[in-house]
Amino acid sequence: MNKRVLLVEDEPNIIEAIRFILSRDGWTVETHLDGATAVDMVTAAAPDVLVLDVMLPGKSGFEILKELRALSATAALPVLMLTAKGQGRDRELAERYGVTRYMTKPFSNAEVLEAVNALQTGGR
Template sequence: MSNTVLVVEDEPNIVLSLQFIMRQSGYTVRVASDGEQALKAVEEYVPDLVLLDIMLPKRDGFAVCEEIRNNPACKNVKIIMLSAKSREADRDKAMKLGADRFVTKPFSTRELADTAKQLLKVELS
C-alpha cells in the first residue's frame, strides 16, 4: 500500500506541481486549500506526510502544524513546511512546532521528492 501525502497549499499552480511530484514518486495524494480543510482532512484520514504551506487562509501553517503535533493519532505523521519566506525566525518557529523539514519556495521538485522519500523511509524502518 502506498503512503498518503496531504498537500496543504492555496496556490493552484503549486498544488498541481506538488500533486504531480508526489504521484510520480508513488504516493497517494490528497489536497486541502486552507488550514481548516487541512485539519478536517487529517481527522478523516491520517496521512503519512503533510506538505504544509505557512501562508494559508483561515489558519496558517504554524497553527496547523501545532494542532497536528498535539493530536496523539498523528504522532508518526511527517511534516514538511513550505514557505516563500526564508527568514531564520520562520524556520526556527516551524521546527519548534514540530516540523520535520523546512523548504523554501521556489524549491527543487527533485529535492522535495527526495526529502519526502527519506522521511517516509525512516518511518518504515
C-alpha cells in the first residue's frame, strides 16, 4: 500500500528530518513551502496524512486547517500540526479548527513516526 504524506513546512532542516524518517518507513513524502497555496496543493491530490506547520509564509497553519475542514473533500483528512507555539491558546485554536493531533517542536523522530502512522490508521 502506498502511503502518502504531504508536509507543509518552510524550515529546510525540519523538512529533511521528517522526509528521512517517514521515507525510511515506506511513506511517499511530498513537501510544500507556501501557506498561501497549501489548500490548493492538498485538494489537488489529497494525501493520506497532512503534516502542517503553524507559522508559514502567506497563510498560517490555523487558517489552512480551518479552510480544509470547511471543504467536504478534506473535512476528515488526518492533520498533524507541528509547531514551536506550545501555548495553551494555540492548542485550543487548533482543536477548535479540527486538528487531529498537535505536536510541539522540538519533537523526536519516534514521536513523529508514531503520530503519522497512527493517523493513517485512524488513530490519534
